[in-house]
Amino acid sequence: MATRSKYVKPEQRAVISAHVLGTKQISPSFVRVTIGGDDLRGFVPMGFDQWFRMFIPEAGQTSIRLPGSSGSLWFAQFKLIPKDVRPVLRNYTVREFRATGGVFAGGPELDIDFASHGDLGPASAWANSCAPGDRIGLLDEGLIYNPTPDARWQLLVGDESALPAIVGILRSVDPGVRVRAYVEIPHAGDIPDKQDVPVRDGLDVHWLVREDASARPGELALATLRSAHLSDLPEGPFYAFVAGESELATGVRRHLVNDRHVPKSDIAFTGYWRHGHAAY
Ligand SMILES: Cc1cc2nc3c(=O)[nH]c(=O)nc-3n(C[C@H](O)[C@H](O)[C@H](O)COP(=O)(O)OP(=O)(O)OC[C@H]3O[C@@H](n4cnc5c(N)ncnc54)[C@H](O)[C@@H]3O)c2cc1C
Structure with missing residues (x-):
């Protein structure tokens, strides 16, 4: 794991509920999923390698239960969600965030680029098959990238x-x-x-x-x-x-x-x- 990082403090974040606005095969191996929704107005873009926990429905689930807490107990709470309604948890990177001037609507919009490995994992399978309106949850984690001040390159x-x-x-x-x-x-x-x-x-x-x-x-x-x-x-x-x-x-x-x-x-x-x- 990284030696130094710029994590978002648990008390400064919220579990974000969003939905798919659209998807696009942007290159042979990458699918871009663009998500939107009012909760994203509270999202603070940091650039660099900003990453987040992503909650998506398990195959066959029609709704999504998100952890109620974004604090240090969020994972324990996540594990307490009954298995039949517990979403899939994975980690992804903010490819682009548009507070305004969205491609699909006025904004806010967030792009996620999935390196596709077919249907081998639930996240890759979801990116290949999700449709506008599908629900997703996010928990911002911040940056791992944090260069040492005396680095020459x-x-x-x-x-x-x-x-x-x-x-x-x-x-x-x-x-x-x-x-x-x-x-x-x-x-x-x-x-x-x-x-x-x-x-x-x-x-x-x-x-x-x-x-x-x-x-x-x-x-x-x-x-x-x-x-x-x-x-x-x-x-x-x-x-x-x-x-x-x-x-x-x-x-x-x-x-x-x-x-x-x-x-x-x-x-x-x-x-x-x-x-x-x-x-x-
Ligand atoms: C901080 C962070 C940021 C990340 N950002 C991104 C991102 O922006 N885009 C992105 O595509 N990934 C990103 N990842 C990696 C992503 O979280 C993993 O690839 C994840 O395991 C994919 O979940 P899955 O459900 O598709 O597969 P899993 O259920 O986790 O795994 C199922 C099978 O697929 C294999 N597999 C998993 N990932 C890959 C892969 N990339 N290529 C080939 N085989 C794979 C596993 O080895 C396993 O055999 C990030 C990971 C971290 C920790």
């Missing part, structure tokens, strides 16, 4: 599940900051267009296309980083943000600490998902 590494977080960081980071990013994706067609990912001197994004569909996600990004020359980047401390399949996250951290002698405190590493295991 930043390293971002992730697989497709971390693409929304890495693009969010690239869009939010101060213009003077140098960033090297390695993002592994299933298809070349998944690379977001230039208007979405800022292009400027000092932002150096390597899109790594996984040619072999049977390869474990994250292996390519880890191998690429291991052999990468970082000597063209400023000397001195740098901050690393790593997210994706858990072996990618731990493998990158191990490599940075053991082979590149990066202090553990300068690395935020998060296993976003675990190969062969359902979340929760």
Whole structure:
């Protein structure tokens, strides 16, 4: 898990009830679900990798029971909801928030980009099949990304599940900051267009296309980083943000600490998902 973070304090947030406004297949591997609703007026966008707990109906459920509390006891309360009406709980990233000027209505609207893995998990299956009006719940968690103040540049590494977080960081980071990013994706067609990912001197994004569909996600990004020359980047401390399949996250951290002698405190590493295991 990350070493430093900017979590939203439990007393400063509320469980948000929202509904689907529309969905779009934005690239071969990504489905964008846009949600809206009056509760989102209270949502405070933070940019970067802002993430939230997401509650969606279990297959066959027609309504959704959300935990009543957003405080530190929310999870205990969630577990007390009877199993037959308890929603599915997963974690996702804010891809874009529009307080006004929405695509579907006046706003507010929030986009979530799902890296689709078919019907293998309930969240992926839901994103592929949800329809306008379907209910969803959110609990804001804030940022994991929190660079060390003396970092001379930043390293971002992730697989497709971390693409929304890495693009969010690239869009939010101060213009003077140098960033090297390695993002592994299933298809070349998944690379977001230039208007979405800022292009400027000092932002150096390597899109790594996984040619072999049977390869474990994250292996390519880890191998690429291991052999990468970082000597063209400023000397001195740098901050690393790593997210994706858990072996990618731990493998990158191990490599940075053991082979590149990066202090553990300068690395935020998060296993976003675990190969062969359902979340929760
Ligand atoms: C802070 C945070 C932010 C995240 N943001 C995003 C985001 O914006 N977009 C996004 O797509 N994901 C994101 N994730 C990852 C997402 O929460 C997981 O992929 C989640 O497990 C998907 O739930 P599921 O119900 O589809 O699958 P689960 O029920 O959790 O798993 C079912 C099966 O699917 C496999 N699986 C799970 N995820 C993937 C995957 N990405 N690719 C291939 N196989 C998978 C599991 O190994 C398991 O075998 C984030 C995770 C965290 C912790």
